[in-house]
Amino acid sequence: MERLKIIVSGGGTGGHIYPAIAIANEIKERYPESEFLFVGAKDRMEMEKVPKAGYAIKGLWISGLQRKLSLKNLMFPIKLISSLMEAKRLINEFRPTIAIGTGGFASGPLLEVAANHHIPTLIQEQNSYAGITNKLLGKKVDRICVAYDNMERFFPENKIIKTGNPVRQDLLQIADKRDGAKRFFNLKAEKKTILVLGGSLGARRINQLIEKELSFFQEADVQLLWQCGKLYYDDYKAYDDKNQVNVYEFLDKMDLAYAAADIIISRAGAGTISELSIVGKPVIFIPSPLVAEDHQTKNAMAVTEKDAALLIKERDLDEDFESTFLSLLNSEERQQQLGENIKKLALPNATSDIVDEVEQLLLRN
Template identity: 65%
Template sequence: MGNYRFILSGGGTGGHIYPAIAIANELKKRHPDAEFLFVGAKDKMEMEKVPQAGYKIKGLWISGLQRKLTLKNLMFPLKLVSSLFRARQITKQFKPDVAIGTGGFASGPLLKMAASSNVPCVLQEQNSYAGITNKLLASKAERICVAYDGMDQFFPKEKIIKTGNPVRSDLVDLKVGKEQAVQFFDLDANKKTILIIGGSLGARRINQLVEKEIRFFQEKEVQLIWQCGKLYFEEYKKHNSDNVKVLAFLNRMDYAYAAADIIISRAGAGSVSELCLVGKPVLFIPSPNVAEDHQTKNAKALVSKEAALMLKESELDAEFEMAFTSLMDSESTQNILSANIKKLAMPRATEHIVDEIEKLLK
């Protein structure tokens, strides 16, 4: 057995980057002498996040197609040719044993070129509605690791393996007690705690809702841990009080989840997978501004199993207070949602994905 070489690509958003890093970490644990190379899109966040995780990364000049005619779209064929050429060079120089793609623009050219050099490829699709890059690559892949049922509408059935999505290791096993967690945020242990998460950058519409409903939350005698995102912190920090903790970013997600009685969240794939492990009642408010509206589809997949509730952004003004009150007042609804969402948890996803990758090592 020589030293294995793994090439990984995924990016554009945290939802594609973190799974790639989690897979690399698990591979490194099993093969300490292996070599790793990430390939990303030049101006995207992976160029910063991957080196922070301790891995080398090379950038391709690539971006997605905009939905309207723009200069960027006119540049797209040029960028694509340039990226394919660069991806081929990188593949030839690095000579990977396996290529792993977790979605996002850069993984397209890289996996296409890896496959044409006969490098076995593994795709990991986080969402319930497959992304365009992964759909285009499906015919080239040996294995496609998914997190939802029914993915054979996008991919060849014989290649699909349901593994779940990689999640942060500190969440697989919540070791923090509720009391300790509530103290950590300087809150009252006798009150119900609502955790509001809008993703790392924040969610404008969720923030507007919370601000509008602050008096309503007071009347309900609940306290809030409100992660408003770093883009919005200056605007909302004035609402910080004994009962409302306004935070730009949650460094200790494990404490936040442990403190929460009810969670209000976006429905990105990573968040959904984490929330299944946490097993608390969740109200999803999906972002409508993402590719193929996949957050709504992710949320609906859980709603159909009585594992979560969902409100669209367009329904918030009319329906939020009623939906929140009926959830808050019904312990049996809370228990049903908790039990059902927990059943969907797949805590060993990263290990299962790496098991599949190892089967392809010559």
């Protein structure tokens, strides 16, 4: 196969960026001589994260439509035209062998232009409810890799391949890390550990809940491993007592955090759910209601419908959290059942399977 030139676009959130990087890494592993160019949205986090991963990136002047009337919406047509023109210039200059999109604003113009230039195109949809960019692209691209069943609601059925979402490979074997993980975080071996995850930036409502329930957790005789996020660390670090409550801005060693956990309280981003499926621990999802098209709730429901996790909506936390949590904490059988059921949803070979599809497209063209 000739030297590959791969153009990759995905961003706006870590949920789009990290799968894009994982796919690129797998291609690079198989084809070390490949050349890569990432395309993101100017001023979004991919412009920082992608270079840190060792890849070049160009930014488009693009953003999404706001839900309410705003000046940004008035600028959208101008930004879109500008981004399409810039995407065309990048495609003509780089001359990619294939174009890959993982969602986010910038992947729309880039994959649109690539498809119009008859370049092989593949998109990866992480969520159970497809984002607007990928829904529009689905009609034009050659292959669509998904993580959930029933995605023919959004895409042509003959283009869909269920691969799952790329995940960290260090999560595949965490059972034998449990004792070391407890020591790493200075946790008491005899106490149940509750891992709280709200994303790298944090989740205001989850943090407020944990703060409110600290005495409740103390009475329940559990210890907390609480990632409160970059935006909220200064507000909650005072609760870190290294006895019952361990507060972190960000958990770098996620394999150890998952290994130490007995019960996990988490948002319901697509990447997080894919990780939790591999980890196989009982989970209480508290989805963010503020994300586009409420896709976190839909992601969580796709899991809870299979009796593989519990779901509490933010508006019901005050009324339902304590009873739901205690019921789970007091039933080892229920914990085991949920852990086993969510593990059945795991697709640990997602990154490899996606790149297999990339290879098939390249061989076909």
